[in-house]
Amino acid sequence: MADVRALDDDLAAERALAIRILLARPIVDATRSPAEFRVVARNRGWLTEWFETSCGWQLTVDVMGGFARLAKRSAYPDSTRPAHRVRGGELPFDxxxxxxxxxxxxxxxxxxxxxxxxxxxxxxxxxxxxxxxxxxxxxxxxxxxxxxxxxxxxxxxxxxxxxxxxxxxxxxxxxxxxxxxxxxxxHRLLVSAMAPSSVSAATAEEAAMALAAEPRYGEAATDPESVAPDVRTRWLHHSLARRLLDDPVVYLEDLTDAQRSYLGHPSGRGWLRARAAEAGLPLEERAEGLMALDPEGRFDDLAFPVAGGTVAAAALMLTAGFFASEDSRRLVAVVSVASLIDTVRDRLRRHPGWAKKYREEGGPARLVDEALELLECLGLVRREDDLVRPMPAVARYRATEPKVPQRQEALL
Missing domain, CATH: 1.10.10 (Arc Repressor Mutant, subunit A)
Known part of the structure; x- marks a missing residue:
């Protein structure tokens, strides 16, 4: 019996690994990532059903073709995660x-x-x-x-x-x-539910929203009561799982009334916990929202904080200004961009060897802009014109005194 449980645990761990691989890299190539592809290919039947049931995402595993493709969809296209140039410093696509x-x-x-x-x-x-x-x-x-x-x-x-x-x-x-x-x-690159040729739009923004639409949910997002109960439940499951598994943090204030109500019910919260557990992602639950954690740090597309990198260091430095005081965990309501620029300008003055590429005219403002872009991408701040609103998750990065364990005397 113990052997059976051990085999079940090993299988669950491998399937969780496969889920995290696909979440991090929706296209897995057998030649470039042979070990990861084998994990996905071995569990392709179970994974295909899991992604459809949990997220409404289609998974294609072409063993002969040597690739796996997870067709992620979202009703909320995210401009903070653009494609990046492979050459030239990985600048974002324009x-x-x-x-x-x-x-x-x-x-x-x-x-x-x-x-x-x-x-x-x-x-x-x-x-x-x-x-x-x-x-x-x-x-x-x-x-x-x-x-x-x-x-x-x-x-x-x-x-x-x-x-x-x-x-x-x-x-x-x-x-x-x-x-x-x-x-x-x-032909697997496009993941829209609608064929692009069928879209009639006057602007690129309208076209993007039309391609992001998923007719199978009907009007569930805007009028949950207008659709059948099974359609409403499917939309709630898929929309919440997509946000949890694909976004850095899920804030309750960003959810609809129907989504908040579902999460407030024990069965709804339990369903989401089970999906996070199956993916091997510990679920952090707070009054303000939810966050699925990657304990290994292997499957995040953007690590923070990270050693090295001027922008990441500046971003971490700026978070200190989001608290009411050094000893407080309470966040201020807003911070002006001008005050953050002054903070960076002061740091540049006191550390002549730091951030040399940002020392020309306008450099401090550019560094602040890039640092805020990083923090916004991680869901830690939101920019509102010339003001910055710290979000609750930024409290995870509050500076504290290091805890040094007291030396224990050996008992003889």
Missing amino acids: RRRYELTCLLCAELARHSLTTIGILAAGVEAATRTGPHERFDVTYRRERAAFVDAFKLLESWAVVSFSAGDVDAYVTDEEANAFVRVDTARL
Whole structure:
């Protein structure tokens, strides 16, 4: 009996590991991450059902193709987690790079083997008419954005290159290379419930919201009583599990009345606790909200605090100004951005060797902006014009005196 329980515990631990792997990396490649892919592939049947039941997310595990794809969806697109450039310091994608990535994918769907030059010509032709800014390969900035789109797709193993160097295209518009396309992965990139071709929208924002919509929930998000009880329960389960498993912190103030009411009931709170436990994530429950913790620190897409890094150090330093006093756990209501800039400016003055790239005119303001962006991404603050509102979770980072255990005398 003990052996059976041990086997069950081992299986539950492996499945929890597989869940965390997919939450951290929705595309798992068998060649680049063989151990992680094997864990996912071994449990693919159970994982597929778990993600559908818990989150309403579709999981595809293509063993022959050598990849797993978790199609995450959210009714609340998160601008704090953009795609990042693989080269050039991992700067976030701008609008142009997103646009070229989409146009490039449309061209790649027509070829399994092609070249950079053919794809560039196709994108250029596609942008001669319509709402897109014309793609002009004679400009280096355009070629750089095009290469960033290629490199992002390469990082997902959607494309691979041979007989040439894609990076060379940035400096030389005549540079070329063969591009091999994994069409199975390419067609799994889109996770919207609606086909993009069916969306009619006047602005990019309207299009994004239309693609984020999920008709199977009906009007449950805005009018829970207008849908059938099973639809309402499904939406409550999926919407809450998505937030818990995919967001740094879930604040009750951000939830709807129906979601708060469900969490206030023992059965609703118990259901969510069980999902966190199955994922191997301890659930921290506070009056203000919930947080699923990664005890190993292996599956967070953004670690904080972290050793090294000027922005992370500045962010941690700024949190000290969010408390009423050094000895208090009470947060102030708001802090002005100007006062935070003064804090950074004073630190730069007192430590001449710190943050050298932020010492030029406007440097302190830029460092504060980047530090607040990091804190906002983690759900620790919210910016409201020229004011910063500390959120309850930031209290986890309050500086305290280190606790040194008293030396114990040996008893002889």
